[in-house]
Amino acid sequence: MKPEGYPFGIHPLSEADGGGYQVTFLDLPGCISDGDTPEEAIHNGLDAAQSWLETAREFGDPIPQPGQVAKSRRHR
Numbered sequence: 001m002k003p004e005g006y007p008f009g010i011h012p013l014s015e016a017d018g019g020g021y022q023v024t025f026l027d028l029p030g031c032i033s034d035g036d037t038p039e040e041a042i043h044n045g046l047d048a049a050q051s052w053l054e055t056a057r058e059f060g061d062p063i064p065q066p067g068q069v070a071k072s073r074r075h076r
Helices: 038-059 068-074
Strands: 009-012 021-024 032-035
Touching: 009 038, 021 038, 032 038
Parallel strands: none
Antiparallel strands: 009 021, 021 032
């Protein structure tokens, strides 16, 4: 699996939270990153997702399919 296949959300952070943008990968629990610009946040997010996937493989943890969370939300 490549991190580029996983959907993510991006939103601006408040100045109280340090500003910039946050990226969250819903299919990869706890996989969150940020950056000063949307482009930097996405780049950093893809690095974080790659690390998440490599760690899951290393420990034999299940790896969700891309879009799995979005699909489950549609069926509610």
